[in-house]
Amino acid sequence: MKVLRTLVQVLFLGGVVALLLRGLAGHTPNTCEYYCPFGGLVALYPLARYKAYACALTELNVALLVSVLVLTVVSKKSFCGWVCPLGTVQEWLGRLGGKLFRRRFRLPKGVDRVLMNLRYVVLIAVPVLTFTVWKFDLGFRAYDPFYILFTWGGHETAAFSFYIVIGVLAAALLIPFFWCRYLCPMGAAMDPLSRAGALRIRRNRDTCTDCGECDKACPHAIPVSRVDEVTARNCTNCLDCIEECPVEGALELSWFGK
Amino acid sequence: MKKAVIIPLAIALVILLAFATTNAYRVPTADISFVECDERPTSVATVEFEVSGLKCRGTARTFARQIQDVPGVVSFVAYARTHSAIVEYDPALTDPDAIREAFEEPILHEGKTYEVFKMVSVAGE
Structure with a gap:
């Protein structure tokens, strides 16, 4: 089964890397953002209120959000463990870290539990900031390791964005799934459904x-x-x-x- | 462990469903009219352009600025997902070629010129 899961992970990671390379070569205007289910979540408010999408979000983001949530009802967070390319990168880095340091680091339980709630803060903050401070622009791009990594510093990212990616990936070497565990808003959105998976x-x-x-x-x-x-x-x-x-x-x- | 196969099958199924259903509820990225309701010409033609560079709300607004001064252009609807723009126009005053020329016109910004939009294909009605 490990082989099957790895194959699925390679397929999706290969897909976004291929998209990145095609984008850098000017063969496609689409980036990984085009297929991002979290974009669907950000799109919901302007869609409901103004019947319009924020910035570059489209109905595909909304459709993929619904798909991921349905998948969660069926099979818990399989999206994270089988599909998400950032999850795959972090998983492999975690394994590498385990080999390098011969152990998996864990934060103390109390700290871990508190930090896990940060995901909910990000989940609420991103849409709120998008419609207030960022004025319907996708300002989260500059802070989102998935977007920064798989667009290789795409539109609206800055020099500090790369420090965020380096920080997240370095943290994943030490603490398995650092981003997913403490900061991923998509994971937070799946939480209630995952319990009932x-x-x-x-x-x-x-x-x-x-x-x-x-x-x-x-x-x-x-x-x-x-x-x-x-x-x-x-x-x-x-x-x-x-x-x-x-x-x-x-x-x-x-x-x-x- | 046979049940494990259900997971990739479920993944494939929900993703296929997502792609298959997107056309059912298309919402425009921008929907802009250049004339008041009472000024709409009696005869209106429609042309759909696939345009590289048309990928978000901001670029859709830029696209609108590019074509708004073409005499006879009535309205325009942009779809970022398909990178397409559906333009309504008065066939007595303009045609798709003139509209294309207008949006492909290089844009001058802070002393530099940018070729933002390029037509990929056209489908008229």
């Missing part, structure tokens, strides 16, 4: 040996061995826990934990 990991108490390998394998620090079914909002259904489980059938993918 139908396709989720189920632990079979009768066969589980409580070895804790699944806990160690989870890149999002979910205590899989202590629950009967994983409803955690951060679960991306990456299936690393199942891969690492030494007992066949102790962990499996299920519909609603059944």
